[in-house]
Amino acid sequence: xxxxxxxxxxxxxxxxxxxxxxxxxxxxxxxxxxxxxxxxxxxxxxxxxxxxxxxxxxxxxxxxxxxxxxxxxxxxxxxxxxxxxxxxxxxxxxxxxxxxxxxxxxxxxxxxxxxxxx
Numbered sequence: 001x002x003x004x005x006x007x008x009x010x011x012x013x014x015x016x017x018x019x020x021x022x023x024x025x026x027x028x029x030x031x032x033x034x035x036x037x038x039x040x041x042x043x044x045x046x047x048x049x050x051x052x053x054x055x056x057x058x059x060x061x062x063x064x065x066x067x068x069x070x071x072x073x074x075x076x077x078x079x080x081x082x083x084x085x086x087x088x089x090x091x092x093x094x095x096x097x098x099x100x101x102x103x104x105x106x107x108x109x110x111x112x113x114x115x116x117x118x
């Protein structure tokens with residue numbers, strides 16, 4: 001199941017990012033470069049002007065995608081700092097593609113001022 005992310009997901013997203021970054025090609029950051037404070041910050045930015053979604057297997061958070069505005073009004077038509085993470089045990093099952101599809105559908109329907117995601 002995919003649903004919008006919430007502040008309550010921060011710890012589970014942190015755990016997901018640590019797990020995902022521990023495999024080759026998982027995330028750009030190494031596990032020791034990921035902090036709960038960093039996750040809370042990007043979640044705050046995504047939930048206030050951007051977009052964030054999580055994928056669940058039952059109660060287990062297995063994937064996450066987020067992006068946020070980058071600041072200056074000249075870039076108000078863009079969402080950036082896009083990251084997608086899928087639990088290593090669930091990769092190659094279409095979860096990342098489903099998260100991207102949900103993100104793009106949301107932006108296309110509910111954020112009409114956005115013309116670019118990067």
